[in-house]
Amino acid sequence: MATPFDPADLPTGILTSLSPLVHRVLAPNPSPFTYTGTQTYLVGTDDLAVIDPGPDDADHLAALSAAIAGRRVVAILCTHTHRDHSPAARSLSKATGAPVVGCAPLTLEDDGPRADAAFDADYRPDRVLGDGETVAGSGWTLEAVATPGHTSNHLCFALRQERALFTGDHVMGWSTSVISPPDGDMTDYMASMQRLLDREDAIYYPAHGDPIDNPQRLVRGMMGHRKQREGQILRFLERNGEGAIPDMVAEMYKGVDPRLHGAAGRSVLAHLIDLNGRGVVTTAGDGQWRMR
Template identity: 85%
Template sequence: MASPFDPADLPTGMAIALSPLVHRVLAPNPSPFTYTGTQTYIVGEEAVAVIDPGPDDADHLAALTAAIGDRPVVAILCTHTHRDHSPAARPLSARTGAPVTGCAPLTLDDDGPRADAAFDADYRPDRVLSDGEQVEGPGWTLEAVATPGHTSNHLCFALRQEKALFSGDHVMGWSTSVISPPDGDMTAYMRSMQRLLERDDVIYYPAHGDPVDNPQRLVRGMMGHRKQREGQILRFLERHGESAIPDMVAEMYKGIDPRLFPAAGRSVLAHLIDLDGRGLAAPAEGGLWRTA
């Protein structure tokens, strides 16, 4: 999680070329959780795919429509169904006739603190992609890479022609991903990170933040960060005995925006659930936790 930022003068609504096959359009939804906003990617030249169409915002939809122009849209792809990612799929499909494709639908009452990231209960894909399935257009191929963790239905999309990965919220250059139970799963997240570490992608295009070059180095660093956090939690419990999550957050997340404390608490909970599953920590009465 990162510190507050000034979103002034950011290029929302503009189609910015990142490579011969990839353009980015930034949605006007900056926040402490979305950073500068959700980034929608347009892939292809003659006919295109749209990845993470973003929020159902009139200005953003107009910007996407202008960036697509008269080119046919092969598919509208969603990495996951948090509502800063998928709601624009429906109106964009209505405008372009393109099928909504990608992650499975997921409706869940998330008891986490992120109102901006509630699930899009209206998401109804025309086609759900399983791991390894592909969508193709002239000069490009996108392959689904299952990466559960941030959400259970999270997919990344690999662009074979450029060894690029659209990493959604699973890996972002500006911040670590929030893992918020009950759907967010730290055990699944770490397995997915290991899977990405073993791939040969040369660049990541995240849904929030700048492109990530040398992505394996970042993935290794993020995995190391999670292991360090796990160690902090265990040492805290060893020192203090039965403890509450807010007390852990207050010590371990000094210096971050206090508005992010509730989300930090969700990540601590995700770590504790993972530690419980491995026999290293256990829940105690009154919402407290202890070492096992």
């Protein structure tokens, strides 16, 4: 369940120190799906990594330039290629000379209502980081942690010196992540969540929402939430024999703004695809689903 949306919660364009090595600048792109906006992180002191540079917005780029304050930028890292995360990488790279590294390029048009930003078709990294590969600067090392699910190319970045993890949209501080097929994959998402649960990170820095200082508890809760949704789907099909996604959404998301029901249907579809892959449900034709 998302935290109530209030774009005034945090000021945009202000450099905020969160730890000796981690600093944040909030982009001016608040919405019901980005919360207060995209949080761009600056890692380091003498030289810097910039994580999720955000939208290609002139005011945000000016704020980042002021925050960098002439220091050397070692790398510009992107967790994934939705347009609220990666487009500013191009302008920032041109201004600083730093390479764009991180996730692989991915452009995909899906056929359903979106509850997040569309893909950045112009993203061209200088280097794609594989799982476990690193970028380092003076006093810091960032390690790529592959976390597909929200998107197939999603990476988190682990800051070894502070046992911190930059989680992009995989784990957010205000809402569960959107899983929208065909690229969003519930099976991959749950496996990635289990991977994070097995780690020993002390704090998460998400792209949207507050830092998370008890991350394993939140991950367990989010996995439990997905299992509850799965249980609702199975009970619906067991009770009704078969059913279509709009009927499931109407029952499962009572009290939710009907304008969000299309996006909720994408999540239900992701669950059904996962359940089908596990041999639990199957399609029954004409948009209907049933138990196997």
